[in-house]
Amino acid sequence: xxxxxxxxxxxxxxxxxxxxxxxxxxxxxxxxxxxxxxxxxxxxxxxxxxxxxxxxxxxxxxxxxxxxxxxxxxxxxxxxxxxxxxxxxxxxxxxxxxxxxxxxxxxxxxxxxxxxxxxxxxxxxxxxxxxxxxxxxxxxxxxxxxxxxxxxxxxxxxxxxxxxxxxxxxxxxxxxxxxxxxxxxxxxxxxxxxxxxxxxxxxxxxxxxxxxxxxxxxxxxxxxxxxxxxxxxxxxxxxxxxxxxxxxxxxxxxxxxxxxxxxxxxxxxxxxxxxxxxxxxxxxxxxxxxxxxxxxxxxxxxxxxxxxxxxxxxxxxxxxxxxxxxxxxxxxxxxxxxx
Ligand SMILES: Nc1ncnc2c1ncn2[C@@H]1O[C@H](COP(=O)(O)OP(=O)(O)OP(=O)(O)O)[C@@H](O)[C@H]1O
Numbered sequence: 208x209x210x211x212x213x214x215x216x217x218x219x220x221x222x223x224x225x226x227x228x229x230x231x232x233x234x235x236x237x238x239x240x241x242x243x244x245x246x247x248x249x250x251x252x253x254x255x256x257x258x259x260x261x262x263x264x265x266x267x268x269x270x271x272x273x274x275x276x277x278x279x280x281x282x283x284x285x286x287x288x289x290x291x292x293x294x295x296x297x298x299x300x301x302x303x304x305x306x307x308x309x310x311x312x313x314x315x316x317x318x319x320x321x322x323x324x325x326x327x328x329x330x331x332x333x334x335x336x337x338x339x340x341x342x343x344x345x346x347x348x349x350x351x352x353x354x355x356x357x358x359x360x361x362x363x364x365x366x367x368x369x370x371x372x373x374x375x376x377x378x379x380x381x382x383x384x385x386x387x388x389x390x391x392x393x394x395x396x397x398x399x400x401x402x403x404x405x406x407x408x409x410x411x412x413x414x415x416x417x418x419x420x421x422x423x424x425x426x427x428x429x430x431x432x433x434x435x436x437x438x439x440x441x442x443x444x445x446x447x448x449x450x451x452x453x454x455x456x457x458x459x460x461x462x463x464x465x466x467x468x469x470x471x472x473x474x475x476x477x478x479x480x481x482x483x484x485x486x487x488x489x490x491x492x493x494x495x496x497x498x499x500x501x502x503x504x505x506x507x508x509x510x511x512x513x514x515x516x517x518x519x520x521x522x523x524x525x526x527x528x529x530x531x532x533x534x535x536x537x538x539x540x541x542x543x544x545x546x
Contacts, residue, residue, distance in 0.1 A: 215248040216247070229273070291353060294312070297350075300499075328346070331344075336478065338362065386423060389409065389441060392445055412436040415440065449475050467486075488514065
């Protein structure tokens, strides 16, 4: 905060050029923030007394609130820029208290799948990462960011949101169109060229979703797959979060491979819990969970990658037939692996 102490002595024009969002603070209160040749202190002292009374704020408090606002916005920007090069999981214990005995490091640009039977603890592992567990969850795991214990504030702070979670259910309750919703998010992330970014996000989401939607479609009218696609595209383009956790993407009816390519392009660390062999093999490595503990880690072998191609061919065939079913066509056509 020390550099903020001098805010009051800065000229308004200088504040405007260093913190372009600063004027919003005053303008939303109905206080014009012209680029006058006076310091912030002078500007606040010169605000009409009746206006100050109407606002119900003391001059000293106004300055303090402004300083807090600038600090908050600065942290949001810093959080956006924070680089996560690695996450490390220090093993804890399984459901029976047997130690995991492992150190697993994951680097930016990696996709890691998490596999294991229902109830084995896949979501728990994702939750440990999201919460940046410090031996204080049932698994007793510890998570390091860039090889270090993350500062406590990151666990609670919205500004340092390191983790974006795409969960199984997305329920929208707001009465907004797709464009308004994404625009609101883009504005809160303080991106430049908001409208262009929003159009880009919607276009990508439409590529991921089987059925297209329009920018003026109400978000409540989106299908499960469409809203999932929208949130994936939104996360890829807007979320500063370098870590993306995906809990079971397979049932969403979206182009899973494209979705992952989009997320990983952005140099994120992607972890996904899945039962789907294609997604499991898209991962560079997969964590196998058994009885609440990390049981083994499998590097995707060349042999498996060759199988992935075969499985993808089968998947395209299935998708084709699914489209025929959706369109009410007959299914008499012979399966064709050249699709
Ligand atoms: N190491 C552990 N110690 C204690 N409890 C655990 C451990 N791992 C997981 N659990 C608990 O076991 C339960 C099931 O785990 P979880 O929901 O993560 O399973 P899952 O593999 O995601 O299942 P599904 O495939 O059905 O989504 C949860 O209540 C979770 O907190």
